[in-house]
Amino acid sequence: TNVAVYYGQGANQPRLSHFCQESSVDIINIGFINVFPEAVGDWPGSNFGNQCDGNVYENTELLSGCHQIWEDIPVCKELGKTVMLSLGGETAYQTIASDEVAEWFADFLWYSFGPPGQNSSFPRPFQDNQVDGFDFDIEHDGGYGYATMIRRLRSHFADFPDETFYISGAPQCQLPDAQLSDAISNSEFDFIWVQWYNTAGCSAMNFVDGTGLFNFAQWSEVIKHSANPNAKLFVGLPASESAAVDGFYLTPAEVYPLVDIYMNLYPDLFGGIMLWEATASDNNVINGHDYAQHMKHILHK
Numbered sequence: 001t002n003v004a005v006y007y008g009q010g011a012n013q014p015r016l017s018h019f020c021q022e023s024s025v026d027i028i029n030i031g032f033i034n035v036f037p038e039a040v041g042d043w044p045g046s047n048f049g050n051q052c053d054g055n056v057y058e059n060t061e062l063l064s065g066c067h068q069i070w071e072d073i074p075v076c077k078e079l080g081k082t083v084m085l086s087l088g089g090e091t092a093y094q095t096i097a098s099d100e101v102a103e104w105f106a107d108f109l110w111y112s113f114g115p116p117g118q119n120s121s122f123p124r125p126f127q128d129n130q131v132d133g134f135d136f137d138i139e140h141d142g143g144y145g146y147a148t149m150i151r152r153l154r155s156h157f158a159d160f161p162d163e164t165f166y167i168s169g170a171p172q173c174q175l176p177d178a179q180l181s182d183a184i185s186n187s188e189f190d191f192i193w194v195q196w197y198n199t200a201g202c203s204a205m206n207f208v209d210g211t212g213l214f215n216f217a218q219w220s221e222v223i224k225h226s227a228n229p230n231a232k233l234f235v236g237l238p239a240s241e242s243a244a245v246d247g248f249y250l251t252p253a254e255v256y257p258l259v260d261i262y263m264n265l266y267p268d269l270f271g272g273i274m275l276w277e278a279t280a281s282d283n284n285v286i287n288g289h290d291y292a293q294h295m296k297h298i299l300h301k
C-alpha cells in the first residue's frame with residue numbers, strides 16, 4: 001500500500017526531487033491550482049509556495065516559470081513516483097459556475113498538464129511533462145460541477161488507452177462531505193484520502209481516544225456505493241504537530257494500531273496513508289526516521 005504526500009505549500013520547502021528520492025513516498029500531490037476559471041475561456045491560477053520564478057502568463061495568475069518543477073518531474077517519474085496535480089487548497093475560491101465552465105476547466109487542465117502536443121492553444125506550465133492525474137482538494141464553496149469535470153477528464157483519459165491516469169479527492173471526514181460527496185457518488189475516483197484531522201467529530205484522534213467516532217467504516221460504505229466501488233481509501237493524517245489544527249496529530253505509535261486494524265478489516269479497500277504535508281514530514285524526525293518513513297514502515301507491518 002502507498003504513502004501519498006502533498007507538496008507545494010511547505011514552509012521553506014526543498015525541491016520536488018528531494019521528495020521523489022525518498023523511498024517512503026509513492027504518490028506526490030503537487031498543490032495548488034488555487035484559482036478556478038469563472039467563465040469559459042478564463043485561465044486558472046496556481047501557487048506552489050516558494051517554487052517557480054514568480055512570473056505568470058500575461059494577464060493571468062497562472063505561474064509560467066516553475067523551472068524546479070518541470071526539471072524535477074522527470075526525476076520523479078524515473079523513480080517510479082505517481083505525480084498528481086492538486087486543485088483547491090485552503091485559499092482557493094472553489095466554485096464552478098456551470099457545466100460549460102466545468103468542461104472548459106477540465107479541458108484546460110488536460111491540454112496544459114496532460115500529454116503534450118495535443119492543442120497548442122494552451123500553455124504548458126510544466127513544459128512537456130505530463131502529470132499522472134488530478135487531485136481535488138476542495139475545501140469550501142464546492143459541491144457543484146466536480147462530477148462534470150471528472151467525467152470530462154476521464155473522456156480525455158480514454159483517448160490514451162495505453163496510459164494510466166488517476167482522479168483523487170481529499171474530502172473532510174464529516175459525512176456527507178459538502179464539497180465532494182456529489183462528485184464521489186456521480187463520477188469515478190481512484191483514490192480517496194480522507195482528511196481525518198481538523199474535524200473533531202470523526203478524526204483519527206477519535207480512534208486514539210476510543211470515542212467510537214472515527215468513521216473509516218462509514219466511509220467504506222460511501223465508497224462501496226459510489227461511482228467507483230473499487231476506489232482505494234487512504235487514511236489522511238497530519239505529518240507533524242504544526243501541520244494541523246491543535247489536537248489532531250497522531251504519533252507513529254498511535255497510528256500503528258489504527259492502520260493495523262483497518263488495513264486488515266478492509267484489505268481490498270485500504271489504499272494506504274496520505275500526509276499533509278511533505279516538508280512537515282521531513283522536519284518531523286522521530287528516532288532517526290522522518291514521519292513518512294514511520295508510516296511506510298507501519299504499512300509494511
Ligand SMILES: CNC(=O)NC(=N)Nc1ccccc1
Binds near residue numbers: 089090198
Ligand atoms: C489535503 N489538504 C489539506 O490537508 N489541507 C490542510 N491541511 N489545510 C490546512 C488546514 C488547517 C491548518 C493548516 C493546513
